[in-house]
Amino acid sequence: MPKLAPLTKLILTAAVSVWALFIPTLSGLVALACGQILLLLLYRPTGKQVKAVGVLLIFAGFLAVIQCVFGSSLEFSLMSGLKMFAMSEVFVFLLATTRLQDLTAALVSQCRIPYEYAFMFTSALRFVPDFLEESKAVREAQACRGYVFRGNPLKRLMDYVAIVEPLVLRAISRSETMAMSLELRGFGRRGQRQFTSDVAIRGCDYAAMALMLVLTIFLAVVRLGVY
């Protein structure tokens, strides 16, 4: 499988969202979803990434069921679920196949986004697994003190303070430490930065971008033709 540049994958992420909105038929959306799964499989995903796609499929199914229950036609409901799946699965693909430092480098050097914003975006993504891990640790610590998630919803909500409060305070403390550590390593300085990540665009990237452009134009024309 050719190694695509982060910029190409970013464009693909935007393009898939547009395609999901443009494709007017159920079969087309099924093809888009299957194509995305196939693309991810070509990059040999880890068990966690496969699990993430599985969870997205469950959510898509849930969305379709809700739509159906509230009076939409079966076809429309399935299309809504598939659109949601396609738009979110592409992010799994982006994050599963791109290192965050490469993504930051691409956003700054190729998309011309200010470094602070690009860093904020990628570090927010980086914090998700950390936050989940911390949440697990806090839940375990409170479980060892007799915490059980049961009772009526109001009681559960009140009990959840035992998890949320230490989690939020720890997150604030960690972000403060990280901010300090970054400042001490020159984060706030002005001027140009040097990235060691190789984010150069190659022939296969140009080919992929051209393909995406053609497909987008085609779908736009089809969409305009439908209405």
Place this chain on the structure above:
Amino acid sequence: MPDILLDMKKVMFAYNSGGQALAGVDFAVEAGAFAAIVGRNGSGKTTLTRMAMSLIKPASGTISFGGQDTAKLTPADMARSIGYVFQNPDRQIFRDTVAKEVAYGPEQLAFTPEEINQSVAWALRVTGLTELAGSFPRLLSRGQKQKVAIASAIAMRPKMLILDEPTSGQDPWDAQNLMELLTELNQQGITILLVTHDMELIAKYVDRVTVLDSGNKVFDGKPSELFNGNHTINAWGLLPPTTVALGRQLAGITADNAEELIKQVTTVINRRKEDHA
């Protein structure tokens, strides 16, 4: 023969990533013991204690506490029997006063209001936190927070206390205070199980030590036996306490902790002074 409190037989555990954390380990802690588990990072120490607390279940093998099988018990069920003190107390502190924080466990275990008040007062007294009962726990020092965590655990009146690297990140004074507190709790009848890397503490306070290496139990006995020079402790990622290393260099000294070393060296020096005089 002393009663076995925690009894783990042939417990195995492997993480999803494929690494085997425990390879059929037999491990038991007697009632009233002051025991420790040591070993290099990744040797399975924390996995073993998490299993004892039912935070994770063994792939095979059995665990019983006080003769009762723990297979179907949750960590909240185990909290009545075992108090677990994590390395980082910040992960559990959430209430606005020390006393309320300590009362959380007894409240969850449905103690009566009178029992809660008694347990909290006792736990605060034992840990020396009575004067800080109304303080905001997050503003306390690391050592004091660790004591709040211990008070929170013992307020549930467990028979056993497991502490995961309780002295890490503490200054020597706080660490010594903490170990003296644990000794006092042990003398009051609470069984103590430490997970630690600190060999000085093992030599000074603990009466039984288990060494894990790559998920296997490679030693189980007294600290003095571990440090007597007959075992390849370096291969297990351990270093002898400084006192033991120094004692080995001095002829006639067989100390396995700092106090014993000082005593023996003083005796030798005094004897020589007398001979010289």
